Amino acid sequence: MKTILPSKFGPYGGQFVPETLIPALMELEKAFVDSEADPVFQAEFNGLLASFVGRPTPITFAERLSNQLGGARIYLKREDLCHTGAHKINNALGQALLAKRMGKHRVVAETGAGQHGVASATVSALLGLECVVYMGEVDIARQHPNVSRMELLGATVVPVTSGTRTLKDSINEAIRDWVTNVGTTHYLLGSALGPHPYPTIVRRYQSVIGTEARQQFTQMTGKKPEKLVACVGGGSNSIGIFSGFLDDPDVEIFGVEAGGLGIESGKHAARFGDPSKGRIGVIHGTKTYVLQNEDGQIEDTHSVSAGLDYAAIGPEHAMLRDSERVHYTNITDEEALQAFSTLCRLEGILPALESSHAVAYAMKLAPKMGKDETILVNLSGRGDKDLDTILSIQAGQQ
Ligand SMILES: *Cc1c(COP(=O)(O)O)cnc(C)c1O
Numbered sequence: 585m586k587t588i589l590p591s592k593f594g595p596y597g598g599q600f601v602p603e604t605l606i607p608a609l610m611e612l613e614k615a616f617v618d619s620e621a622d623p624v625f626q627a628e629f630n631g632l633l634a635s636f637v638g639r640p641t642p643i644t645f646a647e648r649l650s651n652q653l654g655g656a657r658i659y660l661k662r663e664d665l666c667h668t669g670a671h672k673i674n675n676a677l678g679q680a681l682l683a684k685r686m687g688k689h690r691v692v693a694e695t696g697a698g699q700h701g702v703a704s705a706t707v708s709a710l711l712g713l714e715c716v717v718y719m720g721e722v723d724i725a726r727q728h729p730n731v732s733r734m735e736l737l738g739a740t741v742v743p744v745t746s747g748t749r750t751l752k753d754s755i756n757e758a759i760r761d762w763v764t765n766v767g768t769t770h771y772l773l774g775s776a777l778g779p780h781p782y783p784t785i786v787r788r789y790q791s792v793i794g795t796e797a798r799q800q801f802t803q804m805t806g807k808k809p810e811k812l813v814a815c816v817g818g819g820s821n822s823i824g825i826f827s828g829f830l831d832d833p834d835v836e837i838f839g840v841e842a843g844g845l846g847i848e849s850g851k852h853a854a855r856f857g858d859p860s861k862g863r864i865g866v867i868h869g870t871k872t873y874v875l876q877n878e879d880g881q882i883e884d885t886h887s888v889s890a891g892l893d894y895a896a897i898g899p900e901h902a903m904l905r906d907s908e909r910v911h912y913t914n915i916t917d918e919e920a921l922q923a924f925s926t927l928c929r930l931e932g933i934l935p936a937l938e939s940s941h942a943v944a945y946a947m948k949l950a951p952k953m954g955k956d957e958t959i960l961v962n963l964s965g966r967g968d969k970d971l972d973t974i975l976s977i978q979a980g981q982q
Contacts (some may be wrong), residue, residue: 587599587610587613587780587781588613588614588617589613589617589780589781589784591780591781592780592899593783593899593900593902593903594902594903594906594907595864595871595903596864596870596871596872596899596900596902596903597780597783597870597871597872597899597900598779598780598870598871598899599779599780599869600779600866600869600870600871601779601869602763604763604766605759605762605763605766605779607766608762608766609779609780609781611686612682612686612770612781612785613780613781615682615685615686616682616781616784616785616788618685619681619682619685620788625681625685628681629677629678629681632677632681632710633674633677633792636667636677636710637666637667637673637674637677638665638666638667639666639674639792639796640796640800641661641662641663641665641666641793641796642662642665642800643659643660643661643662643797643800643801643804643960644659644660644662644931644933645657645658645659645804646658646659646660646927646930646931648930648931649926649927649930649931649947650950652930653947653950653951654950654951654955655949655950655951655952655953655954655955655957656810656811656949656950656953656954656955656957656958656959657955657957657958657959658946658947658950658958658959658961659801659804659805659809659958659959659960659961660931660933660943660960660961660963661793661796661797661800661825661960661961661962661963662963663793663821663939663962663963663964663965664933664935664936664939664963664964664965664966664967665966667706668699668702668703668706669699669936669965669966669968669969670699670703670821670936670964670965670966671790671793671820671821671824671962671964671965672699672700672703672774672820672965673703673706673707674789674790674792674793674824675703675774675785675786675789675790675820676693676700676703676704676706676707676772676774677707677710677789678785678788678789679691679770679772679773679785679789680704680707680708680710680711680713680772681711682770682785683713683770683772684711684713686770688713688768688769688770689712689713689714689768690713690714690715690716690765690768690769690770691704691708691713691714691715691716691769691770691771691772692715692716692717692718692758692761692762692765692769692770692771692772693715693716693717693718693758693771693772693773693774694717694718694719694751694754694755694757694758694773694774695717695718695719695723695730695751695754695774696719696720696723696750696751696754696890696891696893696894697723697726697727697730697890697891697969698719698723698727698729698730698731698733698734698969699730699891699965699969700774700775701717701719701730701734701739701741702730702733702734702737703774704717704739704772704774705717705733705734705737705738705739706737708737708738708739709737709738709739715734715737715738715739715740716739716740716742716761717734717739717740717741717742718742718744718754718755718757718758718761719731719741719742719743719744719754720743720744720748720749720750720751720753720754721743721744721745721749722748722749722750723749723750723751723754723890724741724743726890727890727969729969730969742757744757748884751893751894752867752868752882752894752895755868756868758771759771759868759869773786774786774818774820775817775818775819775820775894775898776790776818776819776820776823776898776900776901777818777819777868777870777872777896777898777899778868778869778870779868779869779870780870782869782870783870783898783899783900786820786823786898787820787823787824787827787900789824790820790821790823790824790825790827791823791824791827791828792824793821793824793825793828793962794824794825794826794827794828794829795827795828796828797825797828797829797960797962798828798829801958801960805958807958808829808832808834808835809829809835809958809959809960810834810835810836810953810957810958810959811835811836811837811838811946811949811953811957811958811959811960812825812826812829812835812836812837812838812959812960812962813837813838813840813942813945813946813949813959813960813961813962814826814838814839814840814942814961814962814964815839815840815841815842815889815891815892815938815939815941815942815962815964816839816840816841816892816897816901816912817842817853817891817892817893817894817938818894818896818897818898819839819897819898819900819901820898821962821964822839822901822962823898823900823901824962825960825962826839826904826910830904830909836911837909837910837911838910838911838912838913838945838949839901839904839910839911839912839913840912840913840914840915840941840942840944840945841853841854841855841856841857841892841897841912841913841914841915841941842854842885842886842887842888842889842892842893842914842915842917842941843857843914843915843916843917843919844885844886844887844888844916844917845886845916845917846916847914851886852885852886852887852914853875853885853886853887853892853893853894853895854914855873855874855875855895855896855897856873856897856901856905856912857912857913857914858875861875861876861877861883862874862875863876864902865880865896867882867895867896868896870896870898870899871899872896872897872898872899872901872902873896873897873901873902873905874895874896875895875896876895882895883895887917888917888920888921888937888973888977889920889936889937889938889940889941889970890937891936891937891938891964891965892938892941913945914941915941915944915945919941919944920937920940920941920944921937921940921974921977922944923935923940923941923943923944923947924937924940924943924967924970924974926943926947927940927943928967933963933966934966934967934968935963935965935966935967936963936964936965936966936967936969936970937967937970937973937974938964938965939961939962939963939964939965939967940967942961942962942963942964943961943963946959946961
């Protein structure tokens with residue numbers, strides 16, 4: 585299929601979708617390319633990022649944490665301070681504006697923990713779009729406050745009862761709805777995944793993190809960070825911040841997957857970290873690394889953080905891993921929970937459990953580095969949404 589922009593990242597990515605969706609993907613790509621060249625669209629997007637999302641988000645020097653570790657100085661890019669508490673709204677806002685540009689008055693979205701659902705419901709309320717969010721029954725039970733938030737914002741939450749009743753089934757349902765209602769509906773996909781042009785669009789809307797961070801960091805410290813760390817679920821917050829530094833060969837970049845209960849346990853979401861299960865496959869319209877069994881069936885994943893708990897990783901990350909430009913590693917539930925507590929006590933910040941994986945890895949790196957060196961961590965979201973999880977784990981340990 586002829587696309588305007590490159591549809592692949594090396595051998596990964598592409599458009600593995602039913603024929604009926606190709607016109608919609610072409611329409612989306614064209615609208616995106618046109619909007620990138622349209623100063624009116626860009627002014628509206630940038631204006632709302634400032635006045636509604638609260639950008640630019642600051643960079644905070646984690647001084648007490650750095651002192652305690654006794655090595656490199658750790659800095660945090662504060663996406664937790666975005667409206668709705670995480671980076672996801674950057675992409676949701678961009679895509680909602682695109683939906684309007686295409687004359688579509690309805691968006692459908694998938695959600696696991698509910699964060700992308702809340703971001704989608706929020707921007708839909710702002711822009712007057714009808715919003716339908718598909719969410720697995722299991723996730724609805726686990727993440728009830730976010731269901732209420734979406735409903736208060738005027739969205740319809742549709743319980744998904746097929747399969748494992750979690751995120752991957754919700755994506756299937758959202759795609760099914762989109763196929764049926766493609767004339768009026770935009771599929772507002774929440775991470776750097778899915779068929780082309782989604783990974784490219786999501787990267788572009790999240791690249792604001794990297795663009796800001798590069799400028800802010802050099803202004804604050806007079807140089808670039810020696811190391812850059814972000815957590816990788818589908819891969820959107822990470823590709824957003826990485827994009828600002830990929831052309832700086834002196835910045836070493838790390839993506840952190842969910843190690844769950846440890847790779848050996850089999851209960852994790854480390855697509856790159858477990859070569860026995862993480863292999864190239866096709867899922868939700870894209871070719872990438874997927875956790876699967878011998879027969880190519882998608883494996884169940886586990887992470888204490890819902891946002892990292894997905895069997896596939898965005899296709900651009902697969903390419904960055906092959907080229908070794910980015911190093912991928914993983915952090916266990918336990919290490920993430922420890923990093924969560926440490927950041928709370930030492931810095932007065934409650935990080936999301938997803939972001940705690942990145943903090944935990946930075947805490948491993950810092951003591952081995954010099955005091956004149958620096959690490960920049962993308963703090964992708966705030967931890968308020970995780971309090972129930974954390975409190976019930978703490979209660980269980982007592
Ligand atoms: C959803 C989420 C993630 C994981 O998604 P990516 O697309 O990999 O960024 C990470 N952190 C937070 C706070 C999230 O809500």
